Amino acid sequence: MSPRDAVVIGVGNTYRRDDGAGPAVVRALAATPSALPGHARLAVCDGEPTRLIDLWRGADLAIVVDAVSADPDAGMLPGNVMRWEWDERVGGLIGDEHGAEEGAQGTVAGAVTTADDDQDDDEPGLAPASHSASRPPLVEPAGTHALGPGAAIDLARALDLLPSRLVVLAVVGDDFGQGPGLSARAAAAVPVAVDRIAAEMR
Amino acid sequence: MSHVHERTLRVRSLARVEGEGAMRVKLVDGRVREARLDIYEPPRFFEAFLRGRAYTEAPDITARVCGICPVAYQTSACRAMEDACGVRVQGQLAELRRLLYCGEWIESHALHIHLLHAPDFLGCPDGIALARTHRAEVERGLAVKRIGNALMELLGGRAIHPVNVRLGGFHRLPTRAELRAFTPSLRQALDLALETTAWVAGFAFPEVSVDHRLVALDQGDRYPIDGGDLVRTDAGDVFEVRDFEDRVREHQVPHSTALHAELVGVGRYLTGPLARYTLHSSRLSPQAAAAAREAGLGPECRNPFRSIVVRAVETVYAIEEALRIVEDYDPDPSRRPAVDVPPRAGRGSGASEAPRGLLYHGYDLAADGVITRARIVPPTAQNQAAIETDLSTLVADHQDLDDAALTALCERAIRNHDPCISCAAHFLDLHVERT
Numbered sequence: 001m002s003p004r005d006a007v008v009i010g011v012g013n014t015y016r017r018d019d020g021a022g023p024a025v026v027r028a029l030a031a032t033p034s035a036l037p038g039h040a041r042l043a044v045c046d047g048e049p050t051r052l053i054d055l056w057r058g059a060d061l062a063i064v065v066d067a068v069s070a071d072p073d074a075g076m077l078p079g080n081v082m083r084w085e086w087d088e089r090v091g092g093l094i095g096d097e098h099g100a101e102e103g104a105q106g107t108v109a110g111a112v113t114t115a116d117d118d119q120d121d122d123e124p125g126l127a128p129a130s131h132s133a134s135r136p137p138l139v140e141p142a143g144t145h146a147l148g149p150g151a152a153i154d155l156a157r158a159l160d161l162l163p164s165r166l167v168v169l170a171v172v173g174d175d176f177g178q179g180p181g182l183s184a185r186a187a188a189a190v191p192v193a194v195d196r197i198a199a200e201m202r
Numbered sequence: 203m204s205h206v207h208e209r210t211l212r213v214r215s216l217a218r219v220e221g222e223g224a225m226r227v228k229l230v231d232g233r234v235r236e237a238r239l240d241i242y243e244p245p246r247f248f249e250a251f252l253r254g255r256a257y258t259e260a261p262d263i264t265a266r267v268c269g270i271c272p273v274a275y276q277t278s279a280c281r282a283m284e285d286a287c288g289v290r291v292q293g294q295l296a297e298l299r300r301l302l303y304c305g306e307w308i309e310s311h312a313l314h315i316h317l318l319h320a321p322d323f324l325g326c327p328d329g330i331a332l333a334r335t336h337r338a339e340v341e342r343g344l345a346v347k348r349i350g351n352a353l354m355e356l357l358g359g360r361a362i363h364p365v366n367v368r369l370g371g372f373h374r375l376p377t378r379a380e381l382r383a384f385t386p387s388l389r390q391a392l393d394l395a396l397e398t399t400a401w402v403a404g405f406a407f408p409e410v411s412v413d414h415r416l417v418a419l420d421q422g423d424r425y426p427i428d429g430g431d432l433v434r435t436d437a438g439d440v441f442e443v444r445d446f447e448d449r450v451r452e453h454q455v456p457h458s459t460a461l462h463a464e465l466v467g468v469g470r471y472l473t474g475p476l477a478r479y480t481l482h483s484s485r486l487s488p489q490a491a492a493a494a495r496e497a498g499l500g501p502e503c504r505n506p507f508r509s510i511v512v513r514a515v516e517t518v519y520a521i522e523e524a525l526r527i528v529e530d531y532d533p534d535p536s537r538r539p540a541v542d543v544p545p546r547a548g549r550g551s552g553a554s555e556a557p558r559g560l561l562y563h564g565y566d567l568a569a570d571g572v573i574t575r576a577r578i579v580p581p582t583a584q585n586q587a588a589i590e591t592d593l594s595t596l597v598a599d600h601q602d603l604d605d606a607a608l609t610a611l612c613e614r615a616i617r618n619h620d621p622c623i624s625c626a627a628h629f630l631d632l633h634v635e636r637t
Contacts, residue, residue, distance in 0.1 A: 046362050050344050151330060158333035159341060
């Protein structure tokens with residue numbers, strides 16, 4: 001069933017190359033109205049917790065699109081699109097297909113989707129490997145005045161302000177240097193993320 | 203054989219401050235040898251890369267110095283450029299600038315009070331832990347902050363790095379209906395801010411009084427926010443903003459990528475809430491002044507731990523100011539959203555009161571408006587020496603505390619000033635050495 005109040009929030013800094021993947025996905029969604037139901041909201045955010053919470057407050061479904069650093073050992077390769085969903089039972093973000101350690105308090109397993117395990121590493125797509133960490137390795141700002149999306153989830157949970165469903169989609173970045181524009185691999189992952197969000201909305 | 207007792211306290215990465223910095227305090231035989239606020243955030247070279255850019259670009263470029271106080275950067279840049287070009291923004295455009303700035307004060311102060319500073323008084327490691335133990339208070343803070351964000355979004359186009367500010371005014375003016383729609387939420391925010399003031403007034407404050415020279419802008423009969431042509435000190439000295447670079451000397455210290463500033467002939471000084479309040483409490487609105495009295499503040503406040511109360515009072519004031527401006531706003535449809543600011547060769551100076559203190563900009567322009575020199579003096583750089591003196595005094599007075607307790611007290615002493623290291627390095631990690 002399509003959620004009644006859904007919001008897609010692109011998080012990132014468009015002046016730090018692939019950290020702008022989240023906002024790029026939101027721009028692509030805005031240019032593809034057919035991808036989303038009419039009531040879905042689109043937003044871009046720097047990830048500052050209180051602003052992020054304000055954006056997803058009361059939503060049936062919130063999809064946060066962010067960038068993550070590559071971690072080849074965990075199967076997270078540039079251009080992959082990773083997916084996690086908040087699971088209140090375990091109090092963590094859980095990758096929905098692989099590696100979730102059911103019932104493991106605080107464990108976040110990463111992530112993965114329907115990718116073909118034989119896919120070419122150079123092609124964008126949905127990452128096939130599982131990843132284990134305390135939370136997705138979202139690119140968090142260094143300044144503690146400006147806490148990142150992970151802190152937003154913790155703060156929202158403490159205040160009972162998490163959306164009914166919280167999905168985190170992350171584009172694995174290749175280049176987080178200075179300047180606008182995505183790397184070729186991250187750019188190619190944008191339509192993959194758009195398709196994934198459209199599927200989440202159905 | 204001599205026995206030297208050395209003790210070192212260190213925090214390698216300070217929490218609940220903006221940017222990257224550390225603290226190091228060294229005691230030798232009970233004397234503080236060194237108290238350093240190490241700012242290791244890489245230098246950001248804004249002054250260098252502004253050279254060669256168009257004068258119209260300075261507000262948007264310098265807004266990028268800080269995600270917490272971009273309006274301060276935009277406002278000081280606009281004032282400096284307009285000064286260089288012989289233009290003065292007045293009337294409703296000036297009022298809208300103050301309204302935008304009120305949004306930034308409300309947002310920044312609400313964040314610092316509820317998520318960054320209050321945990322220090324309530325035994326919580328961070329704002330998230332505080333949200334678990336003081337949910338209603340944190341929710342109240344977020345509600346106030348939301349109003350500040352909304353004001354910035356309406357007037358600035360977005361809450362971070364607003365895009366609607368330009369030299370001479372704005373790209374687009376809000377309609378009267380758009381501003382009037384804010385009245386109910388501002389009235390609610392005022393009630394919430396008054397509750398917050400009463401809440402923080404009840405915290406336990408160490409008895410401390412600092413003797414730093416206090417420095418704030420003088421904005422006439424108003425509590426200084428968005429400008430002022432004069433700089434005033436608590437010693438009664440007054441000078442013009444355009445003389446700021448002659449009266450304030452910056453110098454490099456080895457442990458910081460931020461320059462230290464001192465008043466010529468005086469030395470260290472402090473800007474920010476304590477300075478503003480001590481110099482200008484008589485200019486608060488009646489309701490903010492009453493809130494200050496009820497919170498136990500006298501006409502002056504020199505206890506940095508009580509800065510949380512001053513910020514709460516300033517939040518009340520900013521909301522009242524926002525209400526006043528919103529209710530008085532009556533735009534003339536024939537008026538353009540900005541006055542012309544034609545370039546000319548010359549020097550311009552501008553300053554405003556960022557939430558954490560005085561922010562100065564100075565520029566030299568060529569005849570075609572190209573920037574040939576830029577000077578930005580952010581509040582945290584100005585406050586650095588005063589913060590180090592606070593550390594030194596606290597450590598000397600609390601040597602009976604163990605290292606963990608003393609380190610925690612030192613971190614609090616730093617957060618009292620809501621330092622913005624990212625601005626200053628245009629800085630935190632604590633090292634305490636005891637010998």
